[in-house]
Amino acid sequence: MKLRASFRRLRALSRKETLQILRDPSSNIIAFLLPVIMLFIFGYGISLDSTGLRVGLVLEDSGPEARHFADSLYGSPYLRVSTGRNRQEMGQAMTAGRVRGFVVVPEDFAEKLNRPGTTAPLLVITDGGEPNTANFVENYVRSAFELWLSQRALERGEAPAASVSIEPRFWFNPTAESRNYLIPGSITIIMTVIGALLTSLVVAREWERGTMEALLASPVTRAELLLSKLLPYYALGIISLFICVAVAVWLLGVPFRGSLLALWLTGSLFLGSALGLGLLLSTATRNQFNAAQAALNAAFLPAVILSGFIYEIRSMPPIIQAVTYLVPARYFVSAMQTLFQAGDVWPALWPSLVFLAVAGLFFIALTALKTRRRLD
Amino acid sequence: MPHLYRILTLIRKELQGLLQDRQSRMLLIMPVLLQLAVFPFASTLEVKNNTLAVFNEDAGAESIELIQRLSRAGAFTRMLVVRDEPALARTIDTQRALLVLRFPPGFSRDVAAGRPAVIQAMLDGRRSNSGQIALGYVRQILQGYLNDRNAAQGRASPAQITVRHWFNPNLDYVRHIVPSLVAIITTISTLTVTSLSVAREREHGTFDQLLVSPLTPGMIMVGKTVPAVIVAMAQGSVILAAGVFIYHIPFQGSLALLYGSMLCYILALAGFGLLNSSICATQQQAFLGAFSFIMPAVLLSGFPSPVENMPLWLQWLDWFNPLRHFIVIVKGVFVKDMGFAVLWHSLWPLLVIAAVTLALADWMFRRRIA
Numbered sequence: 001m002k003l004r005a006s007f008r009r010l011r012a013l014s015r016k017e018t019l020q021i022l023r024d025p026s027s028n029i030i031a032f033l034l035p036v037i038m039l040f041i042f043g044y045g046i047s048l049d050s051t052g053l054r055v056g057l058v059l060e061d062s063g064p065e066a067r068h069f070a071d072s073l074y075g076s077p078y079l080r081v082s083t084g085r086n087r088q089e090m091g092q093a094m095t096a097g098r099v100r101g102f103v104v105v106p107e108d109f110a111e112k113l114n115r116p117g118t119t120a121p122l123l124v125i126t127d128g129g130e131p132n133t134a135n136f137v138e139n140y141v142r143s144a145f146e147l148w149l150s151q152r153a154l155e156r157g158e159a160p161a162a163s164v165s166i167e168p169r170f171w172f173n174p175t176a177e178s179r180n181y182l183i184p185g186s187i188t189i190i191m192t193v194i195g196a197l198l199t200s201l202v203v204a205r206e207w208e209r210g211t212m213e214a215l216l217a218s219p220v221t222r223a224e225l226l227l228s229k230l231l232p233y234y235a236l237g238i239i240s241l242f243i244c245v246a247v248a249v250w251l252l253g254v255p256f257r258g259s260l261l262a263l264w265l266t267g268s269l270f271l272g273s274a275l276g277l278g279l280l281l282s283t284a285t286r287n288q289f290n291a292a293q294a295a296l297n298a299a300f301l302p303a304v305i306l307s308g309f310i311y312e313i314r315s316m317p318p319i320i321q322a323v324t325y326l327v328p329a330r331y332f333v334s335a336m337q338t339l340f341q342a343g344d345v346w347p348a349l350w351p352s353l354v355f356l357a358v359a360g361l362f363f364i365a366l367t368a369l370k371t372r373r374r375l376d
Numbered sequence: 377m378p379h380l381y382r383i384l385t386l387i388r389k390e391l392q393g394l395l396q397d398r399q400s401r402m403l404l405i406m407p408v409l410l411q412l413a414v415f416p417f418a419s420t421l422e423v424k425n426n427t428l429a430v431f432n433e434d435a436g437a438e439s440i441e442l443i444q445r446l447s448r449a450g451a452f453t454r455m456l457v458v459r460d461e462p463a464l465a466r467t468i469d470t471q472r473a474l475l476v477l478r479f480p481p482g483f484s485r486d487v488a489a490g491r492p493a494v495i496q497a498m499l500d501g502r503r504s505n506s507g508q509i510a511l512g513y514v515r516q517i518l519q520g521y522l523n524d525r526n527a528a529q530g531r532a533s534p535a536q537i538t539v540r541h542w543f544n545p546n547l548d549y550v551r552h553i554v555p556s557l558v559a560i561i562t563t564i565s566t567l568t569v570t571s572l573s574v575a576r577e578r579e580h581g582t583f584d585q586l587l588v589s590p591l592t593p594g595m596i597m598v599g600k601t602v603p604a605v606i607v608a609m610a611q612g613s614v615i616l617a618a619g620v621f622i623y624h625i626p627f628q629g630s631l632a633l634l635y636g637s638m639l640c641y642i643l644a645l646a647g648f649g650l651l652n653s654s655i656c657a658t659q660q661q662a663f664l665g666a667f668s669f670i671m672p673a674v675l676l677s678g679f680p681s682p683v684e685n686m687p688l689w690l691q692w693l694d695w696f697n698p699l700r701h702f703i704v705i706v707k708g709v710f711v712k713d714m715g716f717a718v719l720w721h722s723l724w725p726l727l728v729i730a731a732v733t734l735a736l737a738d739w740m741f742r743r744r745i746a
Contacts, residue, residue, distance in 0.1 A: 026665070038672070048421070112535075123537075145537055164492075169496065
């Protein structure tokens with residue numbers, strides 16, 4: 001009898017919560033519209049693939065050898081080359097951000113190139129203000145240069161010097177498109193917003209307006225109360241997750257190689273931890289503005305910076321690396337990238353799933369504890 | 377004069393509201409310090425401390441020499457030896473290595489005989505940016521090895537490339553992140569302060585009191601904008617000072633130019649914030665509205681990835697994003713000593729955006745009051 005009664009109460013409470021969600025336009029926008037907009041931003045706006053890098057070229061030596069070298073730059077599919085009169089002009093263009101680097105062929109280039117015993121210098125100057133792009137400018141110019149050197153040796157009929165080439169193969173992502181791993185990672189951000197940010201706001205409002213006390217005074221048990229807050233937002237999050245994956249696969253063309261079951265399991269466990277954190281923060285602060293600020297700093301920012309979805313965790317200092325092990329988003333990003341690009345690779349998925357489950361249980365248990373303490 | 381006095385009183389009241397209790401003060405200061413401590417170290421695209429795996433099917437001296445050179449390089453701190461193909465697949469699947477180099481049988485023989493030799497590089501496509509950068513390092517090491525080898529045989533390379541990174545000789549990410557952080561922090565504080573100011577008064581019912589006071593709608597708007605300017609400038613200055621004194625980034629440009637542009641930027645944002653605030657009925661809506669603006673603005677600002685990598689239509693749309701222009705200014709003045717002539721290209725869009733959003737906010741404000 002008791003079980004049935006509690007199920008009825010749970011259903012009533014969940015219904016009330018669901019109605020509240022559906023009635024507020026702002027939570028609808030956050031749950032359904034924002035994910036789609038954000039996926040498009042991540043799909044088109046965030047790209048680390050620098051193809052068509054704008055670089056400048058200053059030919060202080062305009063002889064045939066120098067022009068031959070210039071052709072190898074023009075021929076590179078990764079560079080968009082514009083010529084400038086002198087170094088000053090190019091330097092200014094780089095300060096203004098019109099080019100990300102420039103190549104200088106000095107006056108004595110051909111002379112030194114052909115005199116035995118000397119090395120002809122080429123100068124590559126990059127915009128260090130954009131370190132990642134600077135790396136790519138350097139790499140692309142270098143490979144155009146190597147190509148030119150070997151062609152030149154070939155044309156002059158010189159015996160080829162020892163040559164070793166590297167044949168790169170990108171597993172899971174043969175064209176090395178950053179979109180293919182940024183989009184799975186960005187779903188983490190969207191899930192965090194729905195799970196942690198939205199719950200922290202809505203539950204804190206209940207405390208702020210005093211309706212939480214009224215609920216606690218009713219025969220509702222703690223488990224029912226927590227579940228009635230968790231279930232509607234869990235449903236919202238899962239619907240949003242499947243919308244995200246559908247948009248990613250069908251509109252943005254990101255391959256998904258895992259199974260829907262594994263996706264559901266991973267998504268549920270992560271949502272559990274995000275919802276748990278949101279509930280915990282709202283229960284601890286009891287104030288909408290403070291809860292939202294806390295959620296922004298405790299859930300959202302770590303999900304962007306410390307999850308490894310854009311920034312490589314292994315390049316961080318050891319202390320920050322240690323902190324990332326406590327960020328649930330880190331495990332979700334890793335699991336999502338594996339699911340999307342590699343498929344159901346269980347040895348890679350298990351550790352993440354176990355941690356997410358533990359984190360979710362921990363936050364929810366702590367919230368339950370806090371809720372009781374408030375009642376005393 | 378009485379007008380000025382009234383506005384000053386309103387500003388004082390707003391600032392008191394922002395700084396009154398310990399919790400509110402903490403919320404203005406703590407996130408800034410936290411981000412200042414974590415951001416510069418964490419948000420880096422550098423490739424360090426990675427693991428390189430080697431699958432050597434060759435038995436000669438050349439591959440061993442190359443592997444030794446690679447293991448001495450700073451980019452890879454750990455070296456993993458893989459003995460067969462299944463182990464190779466496992467290494468990449470479970471992300472134990474970023475990159476596996478496979479030397480085919482007969483590699484050393486080919487190199488010694490002057491025949492073109494090939495090394496296969498297997499990279500983790502889940503981290504293709506890091507993979508490409510790591511591959512760049514491997515190529516440089518390989519080139520150094522080949523040059524040394526050819527020079528030893530009396531065949532030095534006829535030409536050589538020297539690379540200089542201007543503004544940031546060691547490609548230190550801190551010089552990219554801290555100036556961007558100045559812009560991002562001012563964005564977050566201006567928008568939350570202005571968005572929530574009117575919404576909070578409305579939710580608490582004190583907005584009507586403000587309306588029956590002798591303050592005109594214009595004066596109320598000024599009174600709501602100035603505190604945001606003060607808070608945002610103070611937070612921006614904290615980051616700026618930390619960049620110069622803690623992270624030792626040389627400040628190259630003119631402070632007056634930076635602060636002048638910052639003021640224009642904050643006004644452009646305050647327009648957005650007040651507009652948002654006058655549309656929303658509750659704090660929750662205002663907060664979510666501010667959040668929905670901050671998110672895309674930061675992501676499309678050129679901070680996480682360059683604006684020029686976006687498709688053209690998005691680059692045009694992004695023109696309306698004030699953060700995109702301001703980040704160019706802060707970085708330019710901070711690390712590149714950008715002068716007014718170049719800076720103007722990014723400043724006038726800010727002035728246009730400020731004029732449009734403030735006018736819209738003013739119009740909306742009067743409409744909601746009437």
